[in-house]
Amino acid sequence: MTSVVFVHGTGIREPHFTDLCTRIAHGLGPLAPAARVVPYDWGTPHGARLGSGGASIPGPGRGADSRDPRAPADRADEEAEAWARLYREPTSELALAAAGSGTVVTPPGAAFPDERPRALLGQLASQAGEFDEIGPGLDEAARALARDPLLPAAARALDAGTLAATLARALAATVIGGALEADLPVVCDGDTRDATVERLARALGAPPQGTERGPVLKLLGRPVIRAGSHYVVRRRRALTEAAHPAAGDILRYLARGEPMRHGLRQLVAELAPPVVLLGHSLGGIIALDTLLAGPLPGVELLVTVGSQAPFLYETGALPGLDHPDPLPAHVPAWLNLHDRRDLLGYIGAPVFPGRVTDVETDNRQPFPAAHSAYWSDPAVYTAIAEQLP
Numbered sequence: 001m002t003s004v005v006f007v008h009g010t011g012i013r014e015p016h017f018t019d020l021c022t023r024i025a026h027g028l029g030p031l032a033p034a035a036r037v038v039p040y041d042w043g044t045p046h047g048a049r050l051g052s053g054g055a056s057i058p059g060p061g062r063g064a065d066s067r068d069p070r071a072p073a074d075r076a077d078e079e080a081e082a083w084a085r086l087y088r089e090p091t092s093e094l095a096l097a098a099a100g101s102g103t104v105v106t107p108p109g110a111a112f113p114d115e116r117p118r119a120l121l122g123q124l125a126s127q128a129g130e131f132d133e134i135g136p137g138l139d140e141a142a143r144a145l146a147r148d149p150l151l152p153a154a155a156r157a158l159d160a161g162t163l164a165a166t167l168a169r170a171l172a173a174t175v176i177g178g179a180l181e182a183d184l185p186v187v188c189d190g191d192t193r194d195a196t197v198e199r200l201a202r203a204l205g206a207p208p209q210g211t212e213r214g215p216v217l218k219l220l221g222r223p224v225i226r227a228g229s230h231y232v233v234r235r236r237r238a239l240t241e242a243a244h245p246a247a248g249d250i251l252r253y254l255a256r257g258e259p260m261r262h263g264l265r266q267l268v269a270e271l272a273p274p275v276v277l278l279g280h281s282l283g284g285i286i287a288l289d290t291l292l293a294g295p296l297p298g299v300e301l302l303v304t305v306g307s308q309a310p311f312l313y314e315t316g317a318l319p320g321l322d323h324p325d326p327l328p329a330h331v332p333a334w335l336n337l338h339d340r341r342d343l344l345g346y347i348g349a350p351v352f353p354g355r356v357t358d359v360e361t362d363n364r365q366p367f368p369a370a371h372s373a374y375w376s377d378p379a380v381y382t383a384i385a386e387q388l389p
Helices: 016-028 075-088 092-099 115-126 128-134 138-146 150-157 160-181 190-203 215-220 229-234 236-256 258-269 282-292 309-314 369-376 378-387
Strands: 002-007 035-040 275-280 299-305 333-339 356-361
Touching: 002 016, 002 258, 002 282, 016 035, 016 369, 016 378, 035 258, 075 092, 075 160, 075 190, 092 150, 092 160, 115 128, 115 138, 115 150, 115 160, 115 190, 128 138, 128 160, 128 190, 138 160, 150 160, 160 190, 236 258, 236 282, 258 275, 258 282, 275 282, 282 299, 282 309, 299 378, 333 369, 333 378, 356 378
Parallel strands: 002 035, 002 275, 275 299, 299 333, 333 356
Antiparallel strands: none
């Protein structure tokens, strides 16, 4: 009988681990009746936990700024939340203004309402270097905004000063949002952003007294909208407590992974061959690293599912093997399954030529659901059963 040792991924604890093992046994049983699933629960004895009950987590109820987490957001929270929306959708204020513009007929011979803002945006594009404190790309953002189809309708709906302020925020949001997407190491602070927005607005025709908060900023400041930073800050403790087993397991393994590997070696030593190591996500990394440390008698197949092991190896972060050192000869045949939409699943054949068989599956789920839907996909069990010794 083949023993399939299942090594779970991050954040899995009882009773979910037993349920998952039962699901895998039911999925594999009809295809491989001679195989039995042997659970390896490393999470209970060695997984991450908040040793001091979350004492390190900042949040409401501590310090000089403590207040009831259920209290309404203050103005700073409202503005931060509004800017978070603008970073994701820089032209959302223009869209809101355009939606309420209605139909306006321009008299013959009169200038179109968007002619002047388009011209000012063109001039601003050539002067972008004067505003580089918010980041690169302002020239491209100004030229793109001048061509934006929302501009004519927004220009009809807003007076010159409000339109200038709205365009200034859109430009700042485009530049800063681009910096966030590019993962630049430095993003400007809020004071620098606001001062730059005022300068941009003046360059685009706003009166010198500064900018006014536009309709979208006012709308997003209402407590009914909870998608931004205010919601996250206020719920940081709950979010951290929900996420820490998964994120903490990864950090704990990379820092103190030997007890997890030692436990797996002990379990395998108690089993009669043939043995298969089946690891999901971090479990695949644990299984591979255990094999890299030395031969495991009786283990004839390694199966990784949605695993980051090839990526860690390529980046030099795999604990058991440094890139470009080759896979040791004693590592058995390796079957690696990855779903096309699982952003945490990687392929091994390109970095371990001739040593890994990659199989792509499609559970038809978006990420992150795709990372957990392997065990409902019949193709996964078929691929594993075909390779069992």
